[in-house]
Amino acid sequence: MSDGIKKRISDALELPGDIVLNLPRVIVTGNISVFVENHKGIVEYDSDRIRINTAAGTVIVKGEGLLIKSLVADEVTIEGRLKLIEFEE
Amino acid sequence: MTIKGGPAVLFIKLWNYFRGYVIIKISGEYAERLLNQAALKSIYLWDVRRIDSKALIAGVSVSDFLSLSRLARKTRCRILILRKAGLFFLLNRARRRKVLLAGAGLFIAAVYFLSSFIWSIDVITQNPQLKEAVESDLRQWGLKEGTFKYHLDTKYYLDKILQQHKEVAWGEIRVKGSRLVIELIEKKMPPELEENTPCDIIASKDGIIEEIIPFKGEALVKPGDTVSAGDVLITGRVAIKSDQTREDLKNQADQTRVLLVHAGGIVKARTWYQKAVKIPLVKVENIPTGRVKKAYRLQLGKNVLKFQWGKVPFALYETETVEETRLLPESIGDVRFSIINCREVQTRRQFLGVEKAAQEAEKQLLEVLESLPEDIKITRKRMDFALDSDEKNVIGSLTLEVIEDIGREQEFN
Numbered sequence: 232m233s234d235g236i237k238k239r240i241s242d243a244l245e246l247p248g249d250i251v252l253n254l255p256r257v258i259v260t261g262n263i264s265v266f267v268e269n270h271k272g273i274v275e276y277d278s279d280r281i282r283i284n285t286a287a288g289t290v291i292v293k294g295e296g297l298l299i300k301s302l303v304a305d306e307v308t309i310e311g312r313l314k315l316i317e318f319e320e
Numbered sequence: 321m322t323i324k325g326g327p328a329v330l331f332i333k334l335w336n337y338f339r340g341y342v343i344i345k346i347s348g349e350y351a352e353r354l355l356n357q358a359a360l361k362s363i364y365l366w367d368v369r370r371i372d373s374k375a376l377i378a379g380v381s382v383s384d385f386l387s388l389s390r391l392a393r394k395t396r397c398r399i400l401i402l403r404k405a406g407l408f409f410l411l412n413r414a415r416r417r418k419v420l421l422a423g424a425g426l427f428i429a430a431v432y433f434l435s436s437f438i439w440s441i442d443v444i445t446q447n448p449q450l451k452e453a454v455e456s457d458l459r460q461w462g463l464k465e466g467t468f469k470y471h472l473d474t475k476y477y478l479d480k481i482l483q484q485h486k487e488v489a490w491g492e493i494r495v496k497g498s499r500l501v502i503e504l505i506e507k508k509m510p511p512e513l514e515e516n517t518p519c520d521i522i523a524s525k526d527g528i529i530e531e532i533i534p535f536k537g538e539a540l541v542k543p544g545d546t547v548s549a550g551d552v553l554i555t556g557r558v559a560i561k562s563d564q565t566r567e568d569l570k571n572q573a574d575q576t577r578v579l580l581v582h583a584g585g586i587v588k589a590r591t592w593y594q595k596a597v598k599i600p601l602v603k604v605e606n607i608p609t610g611r612v613k614k615a616y617r618l619q620l621g622k623n624v625l626k627f628q629w630g631k632v633p634f635a636l637y638e639t640e641t642v643e644e645t646r647l648l649p650e651s652i653g654d655v656r657f658s659i660i661n662c663r664e665v666q667t668r669r670q671f672l673g674v675e676k677a678a679q680e681a682e683k684q685l686l687e688v689l690e691s692l693p694e695d696i697k698i699t700r701k702r703m704d705f706a707l708d709s710d711e712k713n714v715i716g717s718l719t720l721e722v723i724e725d726i727g728r729e730q731e732f733n
Contacts, residue, residue, distance in 0.1 A: 272356035278370040299368035299378075304359050 255285035262313040291317040336381040340408025347375040348397030445504040518580035521554035524728040527589030537583030556583040587727035593720040606665040634664035681716025
């Protein structure tokens with residue numbers, strides 16, 4: 232099934248996108264923490280830049296003193312002084 | 321394995337603390353790959369921090385560390401242990417410090433040992449004399465401070481207490497930590513002596529003997545005698561008839577020739593009762609007007625603090641509690657909330673006059689008569705009424721002459 236049809240089903244049935252479309256769920260708490268569920272691995276990790284691979288492209292988190300608070304198979308929590316969260320196709 | 325964030329992560333951290341964890345330094349060109357591989361293999365990593373362009377610091381549990389180092393070889397990273405932490409390592413280190421372990425063990429043993437003795441004995445009873453007696457008895461029977469509390473036969477001691485102290489109706493012994501609590505409830509001893517205890521019959525009040533019928537023992541008084549309270553009426557010391565005269569026996573007070581019996585009998589005597597009442601000539605009465613106001617009251621203690629809501633618009637009123645609730649359990653404190661009714665009253669003054677006041681006095685005195693015991697026979701009754709010195713009250717006095725049984729049993733000293 233193509234993503235287009237999936238999206239239309241998801242919209243019609245009001246199903247959450249992260250389940251049907253396998254999209255990441257990104258939860259931001261102020262400027263101190265980002266929680267990414269359903270990620271596909273860390274591409275790059277630096278104290279001022281973290282790139283996380285997801286189904287919706289690469290999520291780039293920029294900030295200062297970034298730290299991976301916890302890392303498991305599909306969840307990652309990043310803490311630090313956040314400045315920017317960006318999606319890269 | 322899927323691990324959700326929040327409390328689950330905290331739980332894992334706690335678990336890892338117990339099992340022990342290591343802080344490692346990962347150095348290599350592409351450490352991110354190791355992180356991803358670890359995540360895929362369900363190796364939980366936390367507090368990953370970049371220290372320079374080629375090195376990371378992370379935390380990992382002891383059990384995961386081994387599989388991580390295998391992965392590291394594949395991803396061409398080097399792992400260095402920076403610090404070992406957690407209970408596992410703490411105990412490991414403590415294993416080498418034998419004296420410290422021994423000390424801790426000794427401490428626990430000492431606390432356990434010391435708490436297996438009884439350090440205080442509490443006797444809970446209303447009567448301080450009984451308390452003292454039981455305390456000294458227990459000491460005599462070997463139950464004292466420093467007794468080993470295990471295998472303590474509380475039933476044995478309780479039985480002994482109950483046997484020794486007949487006045488104890490109920491008792492309980494329990495061990496509360498290092499405290500031995502003995503709870504005793506005393507029973508009221510009946511005033512009559514047991515059937516076979518030798519005793520005298522004595523006068524309970526002053527009077528003139530009207531009739532004396534001894535069942536057992538020897539009468540010492542005869543009708544017409546005046547006796548005062550405490551006099552022996554029927555004695556339990558009966559002289560055994562022998563050649564000697566009775567006088568001799570009395571002088572010698574020799575118990576072998578005197579039979580001690582439980583004296584009994586009826587001793588009727590003429591006695592007097594007196595009662596006076598004072599009735600004011602002006603009678604003051606509070607008569608309710610029918611107006612009622614409800615108010616709320618918070619009360620601390622019986623007379624400590626009272627808060628009341630709701631204004632009472634009456635100059636004079638009486639209160640009546642409608643509903644009362646305790647806010648705290650009785651053992652914690654006396655705090656009550658109550659709803660009260662305030663009834664307005666009016667004072668009415670009524671001039672009775674000497675005649676009516678005397679009637680009122682008589683009425684009250686007759687009530688006294690009715691409250692007297694039933695086995696009393698009234699032989700003479702006199703009522704007097706007089707005005708008091710400042711002529712504001714009528715004083716009614718009642719004098720009764722009755723015949724009643726004044727005998728009372730008393731054990732020999």
